[in-house]
Amino acid sequence: MAKTQRKAVALISGGLDSMLAARVVMDQGVHVEGINFFTGFCVEGHTHAIRRRDRARPKRNNALWVAEQLGIRLHIIDIVEEYKAVLLEPRHGYGQNLNPCLDCKTFMVRKAHEWMREHGFDFIITGEVIGQRPMSQRRDTFPVVARESGVGDLLLRPLSARLLPPTRPEREGWVDRERLYGFHGRSRKPQMALAARYGFRDYAQPAGGCCFLTDEQYAAKLADLWAARGRRDYDLDDILLLKVGRHLRPRPHFKLIVGREEGENRFLEGYRKRFLSLRPVSHAGPLVLVDGELDEADLELAARITARFSKGRGAGRVRVAATTPEGGTRELEVAPLAAHEIRPEWYVERRGAQALRAAGAARA
Amino acid sequence: MAREVLDARNLLCPLPVIRTQDRVARLAPGDVLEVHATDPGALNDIPAWCRVSGHRVLEACERPDGLVVVVIEVGDGAGG
Numbered sequence: 001m002a003k004t005q006r007k008a009v010a011l012i013s014g015g016l017d018s019m020l021a022a023r024v025v026m027d028q029g030v031h032v033e034g035i036n037f038f039t040g041f042c043v044e045g046h047t048h049a050i051r052r053r054d055r056a057r058p059k060r061n062n063a064l065w066v067a068e069q070l071g072i073r074l075h076i077i078d079i080v081e082e083y084k085a086v087l088l089e090p091r092h093g094y095g096q097n098l099n100p101c102l103d104c105k106t107f108m109v110r111k112a113h114e115w116m117r118e119h120g121f122d123f124i125i126t127g128e129v130i131g132q133r134p135m136s137q138r139r140d141t142f143p144v145v146a147r148e149s150g151v152g153d154l155l156l157r158p159l160s161a162r163l164l165p166p167t168r169p170e171r172e173g174w175v176d177r178e179r180l181y182g183f184h185g186r187s188r189k190p191q192m193a194l195a196a197r198y199g200f201r202d203y204a205q206p207a208g209g210c211c212f213l214t215d216e217q218y219a220a221k222l223a224d225l226w227a228a229r230g231r232r233d234y235d236l237d238d239i240l241l242l243k244v245g246r247h248l249r250p251r252p253h254f255k256l257i258v259g260r261e262e263g264e265n266r267f268l269e270g271y272r273k274r275f276l277s278l279r280p281v282s283h284a285g286p287l288v289l290v291d292g293e294l295d296e297a298d299l300e301l302a303a304r305i306t307a308r309f310s311k312g313r314g315a316g317r318v319r320v321a322a323t324t325p326e327g328g329t330r331e332l333e334v335a336p337l338a339a340h341e342i343r344p345e346w347y348v349e350r351r352g353a354q355a356l357r358a359a360g361a362a363r364a
Numbered sequence: 365m366a367r368e369v370l371d372a373r374n375l376l377c378p379l380p381v382i383r384t385q386d387r388v389a390r391l392a393p394g395d396v397l398e399v400h401a402t403d404p405g406a407l408n409d410i411p412a413w414c415r416v417s418g419h420r421v422l423e424a425c426e427r428p429d430g431l432v433v434v435v436i437e438v439g440d441g442a443g444g
């Protein structure tokens with residue numbers, strides 16, 4: 001009698017490891033489908049859609065690309081709302097920046113487990129490799145993910161399985177442990193060799209991790225946002241706006257988001273009903289959004305900064321239009337700030353660790 | 365056979381794909397869904413999602429005003 005075909009759901013990040021893990025299990029005759037989680041912080045996509053110079057390059061969704069290479073279905077799940085609790089109150093704290101990797105992995109495995117049960121699948125696959133990443137992928141944190149997610153021994157890591165206690169899929173013979181791998185450590189050579197064996201090319205190799213929270217500049221901007229608001233919270237628009245433009249905070253109570261090119265300016269246009277916006281009218285220049293309440297002196301400073309980033313930076317006077325969210329516009333004529341008057345510490349993304357500490361978000 | 369329109373304008377990828385996927389899950393094989401999006405990435409991503417999910421793309425184009433239109437015929441493996 002033919003044995004029943006087992007079904008596994010694979011966490012697909014879009015990177016090489018999860019691609020290989022899924023493929024290794026498919027090779028053993030298991031039916032595999034992919035699941036991909038959208039937290040809002042995912043590395044790909046958005047900046048492509050926004051920045052004109054990125055538009056020339058073909059863009060793709062890496063998770064979909066992986067699914068297509070593997071010939072499997074992919075289910076993309078929006079977890080933006082639920083993810084807030086993970087990012088704002090991680091039980092295990094943060095990694096290098098604001099990445100709560102261990103809680104994040106646990107959360108995703110738990111969601112995959114729910115999906116698995118709803119859809120009658122048998123087990124879960126991840127591309128985790130022992131020792132690959134300092135926080136979430138360590139020998140002592142592997143059991144944490146399995147335990148806290150509630151998935152227990154239905155979680156198979158095909159790339160490191162040989163170094164781990166046998167899971168149920170191995171013990172029951174759904175997969176052959178001998179044909180799994182024992183990869184460990186930071187070297188990517190074994191994965192690259194396996195990729196070559198399968199003929200995978202052009203796969204994505206994200207440097208820091210799978211999301212923007214591992215990026216120091218991005219994390220600094222997020223921490224600054226929380227500090228300025230006096231509370232740790234965000235919505236999807238906040239996440240997106242932190243990916244766009246230069247962020248300058250010349251005074252503690254307001255921040256400017258300065259478009260760097262046409263695509264960003266157009267994207268920022270979409271937020272003019274939410275923020276006060278500035279735009280030079282006598283010269284070409286960026287669209288600038290103002291986050292915070294301005295008095296007359298602040299407005300003048302904001303206009304002078306706007307003028308600094310315009311084509312009129314060398315001119316004596318630049319006229320800048322200020323438009324309220326309700327649509328009321330007034331014009332100011334200002335002298336552009338001189339280059340040296342733009343303080344380096346105004347650049348939020350350059351504050352790095354300092355901003356992280358200010359937000360009380362330093363790693364636990 | 366139902367024909368529906370999904371407005372996914374002003375959403376950035378992968379949200380247009382997610383909204384498409386969730387709507388298709390509620391349709392029956394043979395139904396047609398016309399998706400409108402403004403993120404140019406949707407022009408690649410929605411057809412790619414259809415290919416891996418077994419749905420047919422009847423049309424995919426970017427109009428001169430930048431509107432991305434993808435017309436999908438729901439395949440047999442609909443749902444989930």
Ligand code: SF4
Nearest residue numbers: 100101104209210211
């Ligand atoms: S890098 Fe981001 S998405 Fe990846 S595990 Fe860490 S927090 Fe989660």
